[in-house]
Amino acid sequence: MRNLFKPALTIMAATLFAASATAAISPEEAARLGKDLTPMGAERAGNGEEIPEWTGGITEAPAGYEPGDHHPDPFADDTIEFTITADNYNDYADRLSVGHKAMFKAYPETFKMHVYPTRRSFSAPDHVYEATKKIATTANLIANGNGVTGAMMGVPFPIPSSGVEVIWNHILRWRAEAGERFYGQAAVTRGGSYTLVQFADQIAVPYALPGMTEEEMDNVIIFFKEKTVAPARLAGRVLLVHETLDQERENRKAWVYNPGQRRVRRAPNVAFDNPRSGSDGLMTSDQYDMYNGSPQRYNWELVGKREMYVPYNAYKVHSDQLKYKDYIKPLHAEPEYLRYELHRVWVVEATLKDGMRHQYKRRTFYIDEDSWQILVVDIYDNRDELWRVSEGHGINYYDVKNFWTTLELNYDLQSGRYLAFGLDNESGMYDLSASIPKEEFTTGALRRAGTR
Numbered sequence: 320m321r322n323l324f325k326p327a328l329t330i331m332a333a334t335l336f337a338a339s340a341t342a343a344i345s346p347e348e349a350a351r352l353g354k355d356l357t358p359m360g361a362e363r364a365g366n367g368e369e370i371p372e373w374t375g376g377i378t379e380a381p382a383g384y385e386p387g388d389h390h391p392d393p394f395a396d397d398t399i400e401f402t403i404t405a406d407n408y409n410d411y412a413d414r415l416s417v418g419h420k421a422m423f424k425a426y427p428e429t430f431k432m433h434v435y436p437t438r439r440s441f442s443a444p445d446h447v448y449e450a451t452k453k454i455a456t457t458a459n460l461i462a463n464g465n466g467v468t469g470a471m472m473g474v475p476f477p478i479p480s481s482g483v484e485v486i487w488n489h490i491l492r493w494r495a496e497a498g499e500r501f502y503g504q505a506a507v508t509r510g511g512s513y514t515l516v517q518f519a520d521q522i523a524v525p526y527a528l529p530g531m532t533e534e535e536m537d538n539v540i541i542f543f544k545e546k547t548v549a550p551a552r553l554a555g556r557v558l559l560v561h562e563t564l565d566q567e568r569e570n571r572k573a574w575v576y577n578p579g580q581r582r583v584r585r586a587p588n589v590a591f592d593n594p595r596s597g598s599d600g601l602m603t604s605d606q607y608d609m610y611n612g613s614p615q616r617y618n619w620e621l622v623g624k625r626e627m628y629v630p631y632n633a634y635k636v637h638s639d640q641l642k643y644k645d646y647i648k649p650l651h652a653e654p655e656y657l658r659y660e661l662h663r664v665w666v667v668e669a670t671l672k673d674g675m676r677h678q679y680k681r682r683t684f685y686i687d688e689d690s691w692q693i694l695v696v697d698i699y700d701n702r703d704e705l706w707r708v709s710e711g712h713g714i715n716y717y718d719v720k721n722f723w724t725t726l727e728l729n730y731d732l733q734s735g736r737y738l739a740f741g742l743d744n745e746s747g748m749y750d751l752s753a754s755i756p757k758e759e760f761t762t763g764a765l766r767r768a769g770t771r
Contacts, residue, residue: 358448360477376442392634418708482619503742511649
């Protein structure tokens with residue numbers, strides 16, 4: 320029988336969490352990358368029980384896969400090891416987030432978590448591993464932690480010493496050099512009804528380009544353009560974002576094309592707790608990709624590392640054999656299509672700084688040690704009461720190796736509603752081989768996108 324009551328926190332040496340004048344690590348520490356640590360800084364070894372050793376993750380696609388296909392499940396033969404329900408979740412409490420325990424209490428008849436064997440599937444290209452090792456000794460936080468310098472392409476802080484470093488690892492983690500996709504979003508009522516909002520987006524990531532320098536990047540990490548294509552009442556709106564690396568020097572730049580006005584205007588409020596378009600107030604701008612943008616409004620405490628049951632290898636809910644109606648159900652997504660595994664995660668507690676404003680007073684982030692992808696977030700309102708729970712259901716993609724969410728679920732415990740974001744079962748896949756020129760991310764291109 321599993322040792323279910325193993326200590327939840329792996330307490331690191333006190334020096335790991337001590338504040339430091341610079342964030343760069345020594346060459347001796349960096350030499351651990353690719354040895355006892357993975358190239359991205361995770362513990363290579365397993366826990367001797369349920370968590371296996373990382374051996375490189377998924378390095379090639381299953382037979383028959385072609386770029387553009389929905390990604391077949393490489394673990395389709397795995398069976399459920401056990402199921403956590405409202406009746407037994409206390410037996411697993413040390414490996415559950417506060418938010419997940421609240422879900423069992425709120426929806427005792429229907430919410431459950433099927434736990435599968437742990438598969439450390441994360442992989443990235445070799446040049447990303449090499450870049451991470453190189454910049455580990457040069458990457459530093461700028462003043463107040465609101466930016467990074469001395470970093471390019473790789474994860475800047477593979478051996479982190481603060482919470483804000485972990486968050487920057489998530490923001491700057493490897494995804495692709497460019498990509499485009501078509502996907503849906505559903506704001507689900509307590510009764511299960513919703514109107515599907517559909518988007519087409521494009522990204523280009525200067526930070527990820529081989530040979531790119533900080534000077535050439537000109538402070539832009541990522542270019543992002545998103546067009547609303549349905550329903551008709553929302554169609555035609557186009558959002559353009561230039562995300563910056565040094566947030567002290569320059570905040571995010573954003574513009575919106577409004578089809579009713581037929582004009583482009585600056586959109587300084589597309590950040591922080593401004594509601595995401597079409598989300599019916601169930602998702603803030605900084606919840607896209609589980610967290611994005613400047614960390615300037617929060618204090619970030621690195622709590623430690625835990626073994627937790629988290630969403631992972633979500634190929635089943637990603638399948639093109641499903642329709643949205645199959646898993647978008649009242650109160651929460653259909654548990655039969657969701658997969659949870661035991662993984663080690665970094666725990667970061669974000670508390671709102673004095674004098675700063677945000678509708679979320681506090682957030683607890685659980686970040687995958689292998690990929691630096693945020694997997695679960697517990698979210699508290701300004702009364703410091705648990706309000707929302709976010710889950711990032713990810714897969715390792717095949718055409719360009721990376722681990723990224725395929726579905727994000729944002730549950731509102733107070734209203735019984737939720738937002739399902741990234742719906743792609745009935746649409747085309749990310750094209751991560753796309754080469755999108757910088758000129759596609761200008762205000763002129765924004766205007767043309769709105770009128771096409």
